[in-house]
Amino acid sequence: xxxxxxxxxxxxxxxxxxxxxxxxxxxxxxxxxxxxxxxxxxxxxxxxxxxxxxxxxxxxxxxxxxxxxxxxxxxxxxxxxxxxxxxxxxxxxxxxxxxxxxx
Amino acid sequence: xxxxxxxxxxxxxxxxxxxxxxxxxxxxxxxxxxxxxxxxxxxxxxxxxxxxxxxxxxxxxxxxxxxxxxxxxxxxxxxxxxxxxxxxxxxxxxxxxxxxxxx
DNA sequence: TCAATATATCGGAATGTCTCGATATGTCAA
DNA sequence: TTGACATATCGAGACATTCCGATATATTGA
Numbered sequence: 001x002x003x004x005x006x007x008x009x010x011x012x013x014x015x016x017x018x019x020x021x022x023x024x025x026x027x028x029x030x031x032x033x034x035x036x037x038x039x040x041x042x043x044x045x046x047x048x049x050x051x052x053x054x055x056x057x058x059x060x061x062x063x064x065x066x067x068x069x070x071x072x073x074x075x076x077x078x079x080x081x082x083x084x085x086x087x088x089x090x091x092x093x094x095x096x097x098x099x100x101x102x103x
Numbered sequence: 104x105x106x107x108x109x110x111x112x113x114x115x116x117x118x119x120x121x122x123x124x125x126x127x128x129x130x131x132x133x134x135x136x137x138x139x140x141x142x143x144x145x146x147x148x149x150x151x152x153x154x155x156x157x158x159x160x161x162x163x164x165x166x167x168x169x170x171x172x173x174x175x176x177x178x179x180x181x182x183x184x185x186x187x188x189x190x191x192x193x194x195x196x197x198x199x200x201x202x203x204x205x206x
Numbered sequence: 207t208c209a210a211t212a213t214a215t216c217g218g219a220a221t222g223t224c225t226c227g228a229t230a231t232g233t234c235a236a
Numbered sequence: 237t238t239g240a241c242a243t244a245t246c247g248a249g250a251c252a253t254t255c256c257g258a259t260a261t262a263t264t265g266a
Contacts, residue, residue, distance in 0.1 A: 007142055008205035012154075015131040015138075018199045026125035027254090028118040035118075039110055044213060051115075057255070059213055078212045078263040088198040095191040096121045102111035130224090147243060160225070162243055181233040181242045 021068050021086075029053055030061050031096065033082075034089055037071065043079045124171050124189075132156055133164050134199065136185075140174065141193055146182045 010018070025031065029051040036042055036050060048058035062082050065071045072085035084090070113121070128134065132154040139145055139153060151161035165185050168174045175188035187193070 007139065008200075009135065009138055010200055010203050010205050012131050012135065014203035015134040015199075018203050019129045019131050019134060022125050022129035023253095026122045026129055028115050028122050031118040031122060032112065032115065035112055036110065045211095054256085055212070056214065056257095060215090060255095063214080075213095080213065086202075088202055092195055092198055095195055096118075097111075097113055099189075099191055100113050100117035100121050102113050126223095148241095157226085158242070159227095159244065163225095163245090166244080178232095178243095183243065 021070060024064050024068050025070065025089075025092070027061065029058075030065060031093075033058070033061065034065070034070070034084070035093060037082055037084050038090055038093060041081045041083045043081055045079070047082065120171075124173060127167050127171050127173065128192075128195075130164065132161075133168060134196075136161070136164060137168070137173070137187070137192055138196060138200075140185055140187045141196060144184045144186045146184055148182070150185070 025034065032051050033042075033047045036047060042050075044059050044062060045055050047062065048055040051058065053061075062071060062073070066073055066082070066085070070084070070086045070089060071082050073080050073082045075081075128137065135154050136145075136150045139150060145153075147162050147165060148158050150165065151158040154161065156164075165174060165176070169176055169185070169188070173187070173189045173192060174185050176183050176185045178184075
């Protein structure tokens with residue numbers, strides 16, 4: 001039988017938002033971009049090159065992550081610099097690194 | 104220009120596995136199940152009822168999470184008890200709770 | 207102004223995910 | 237053995253995501 005002990009649960013609506021963030025994060029290139037951005041700011045082109053994807057795709061990945069609050073960006077001339085906008089990303093990335101390693 | 108400072112990066116293949124785990128986690132009902140399972144073990148039916156989904160769907164959600172190592176399970180009679188199998192889930196869930204709240 | 211560069215947008219094909227009803231399997235209690 | 241219960245599996249339809257080529261916009265330097 002289900003016990004009746006009280007638990008502090010996050011409501012389903014908020015868990016839906018959380019799920020959206022996680023789904024957005026859940027892509028190897030996007031994880032790599034976040035891993036880089038935790039070290040400093042980078043342009044679309046730099047992140048694209050590091051992930052070996054065309055820059056128009058990097059642009060799209062970054063836009064998605066910005067849209068759900070994971071990143072922020074700022075335009076400088078014809079470049080756009082991205083940064084981490086969600087402080088929890090650091091600890092989530094640490095979980096991933098301790099489980100899957102860095103090298 | 105991209106700086107040449109060395110970063111310890113997780114390789115793309117491992118990030119792919121990480122992405123698979125995150126994608127599996129990225130669902131409101133699955134997050135709720137994990138939130139419950141961090142407090143103790145529960146059967147398929149209990150988790151289904153708590154999420155207000157038919158038990159055959161809970162069964163499927165749980166199977167997916169077990170398949171990528173997030174959960175473990177054990178059969179007792181006609182019931183199957185699930186538990187958390189990935190210790191990092193606790194800190195990831197804490198990130199979610201501090202950002203999206205509990206109530 | 208012109209060409210080169212950096213980023214963004216659009217449409218489409220392939221693929222994956224979600225949810226559901228229907229049905230199957232395994233287990234217990236009587 | 238039978239019926240009820242708990243869990244699992246299957247297939248279909250709707251929907252979302254990924255990736256790509258093509259193209260668009262915006263900025264700079266010459």
